[in-house]
Amino acid sequence: MSIPVVTTIELQSLPKLTSGKVRDLYEIDDKTLLFVTTDRISAYDVIMANGVPQKGAILTQLTAHWFKVLKERIPDVKTHFISLTAPPSVSDQDKALIRGRSMHVRRLKVFPIEAIVRGYITGSAWNEYQRTGTVHGISVPAGLQQCSPFPKPLYTPSTKAELGDHDENITPEKAAEIVGHKYAARIEELALKVYTTAAEYAREHGIIIADTKFEFGLDEETDDIVLIDEVLTPDSSRFWPASEYEAGRDQDSFDKQFLRNWLTKEGLKAKDGVEMPQEIAEATSARYKEAFKLLTGKTLEEALAEL
Numbered sequence: 492m493s494i495p496v497v498t499t500i501e502l503q504s505l506p507k508l509t510s511g512k513v514r515d516l517y518e519i520d521d522k523t524l525l526f527v528t529t530d531r532i533s534a535y536d537v538i539m540a541n542g543v544p545q546k547g548a549i550l551t552q553l554t555a556h557w558f559k560v561l562k563e564r565i566p567d568v569k570t571h572f573i574s575l576t577a578p579p580s581v582s583d584q585d586k587a588l589i590r591g592r593s594m595h596v597r598r599l600k601v602f603p604i605e606a607i608v609r610g611y612i613t614g615s616a617w618n619e620y621q622r623t624g625t626v627h628g629i630s631v632p633a634g635l636q637q638c639s640p641f642p643k644p645l646y647t648p649s650t651k652a653e654l655g656d657h658d659e660n661i662t663p664e665k666a667a668e669i670v671g672h673k674y675a676a677r678i679e680e681l682a683l684k685v686y687t688t689a690a691e692y693a694r695e696h697g698i699i700i701a702d703t704k705f706e707f708g709l710d711e712e713t714d715d716i717v718l719i720d721e722v723l724t725p726d727s728s729r730f731w732p733a734s735e736y737e738a739g740r741d742q743d744s745f746d747k748q749f750l751r752n753w754l755t756k757e758g759l760k761a762k763d764g765v766e767m768p769q770e771i772a773e774a775t776s777a778r779y780k781e782a783f784k785l786l787t788g789k790t791l792e793e794a795l796a797e798l
């Protein structure tokens with residue numbers, strides 16, 4: 492039996508708060524949320540008409556795995572994770588709809604920036620560097636090759652755009668104006684620490700995390716900065732197979748490269764409502780699953796069987 496691809500979910504037992512490009516947030520109570528990841532996929536900031544098989548489960552289970560690894564390696568890190576088990580207020584019928592793709596999380600005030608950390612120079616950072624010798628306005632050494640590592644990972648925040656808008660690269664100073672100077676340095680330090688720890692773990696498992704995006708929330712009772720959202724997935728990061736890595740050229744990655752290449756070839760980049768051919772959706776799913784297996788040591792099916 493093939494597993495259905497789910498791009499829209501309407502739960503009956505919980506009120507929906509918001510819908511992002513990929514996730515739907517439901518209210519459990521005033522302190523917690525049910526974070527539901529669909530199989531939707533976005534590329535160049537637009538959502539495809541059809542989904543990627545099992546993507547919601549892959550992202551959810553991988554994020555949960557990372558929260559566990561991060562807790563082991565950085566004992567004082569705070570995350571929004573509560574449980575992979577849906578709370579009792581979710582009906583059995585709804586539980587069947589969200590199996591493997593839901594996470595019960597703490598509901599926090601979201602800092603309105605994307606905390607991007609880059610270990611390697613690629614994508615928009617490489618483009619900017621070639622033009623101006625800077626990355627997000629930060630000076631970096633001359634003579635870097637495409638996809639080579641920075642001397643040390645760089646914190647390169649961006650704005651967090653509303654649905655339909657594009658995120659904008661900003662300097663760390665501008666980010667500090669947005670989140671407040673009180674929190675800016677702590678967010679930067681935490682983002683760099685989590686990236687460095689995760690990159691080391693991934694390297695032990697055959698994957699280079701070239702760059703990644705974190706989101707943070709504020710626990711207003713304790714004034715703690717908390718790691719929220721999905722973390723260290725092929726949606727929020729560039730993953731490169733370590734065995735094939737070579738500086739000086741573009742890398743074959745575990746992320747949406749198949750889809751982006753196809754959109755570019757067909758002239759469909761950033762067009763709304765595009766339907767991917769089945770083979771692109773399936774190739775993308777297979778790549779995501781390969782990254783999952785390398786990082787967790789389990790197949791997705793094995794992880795789901797443990798729930």
Ligand code: ATP
Pocket residue numbers: 510511512513514515516524533571596597598599600601654706708719720721
């Ligand atoms: P993209 O990440 O692709 O830019 P998006 O930001 O529109 O898309 P999704 O990832 O689909 O959003 O949905 C997740 C939303 O939930 C984000 O707006 C994120 O800031 C928010 N969020 C994540 N964790 C929490 C949390 N613990 N409390 C409150 N909001 C959260």
Ligand code: MG
Pocket residue numbers: 511720
């Ligand atoms: Mg998101």
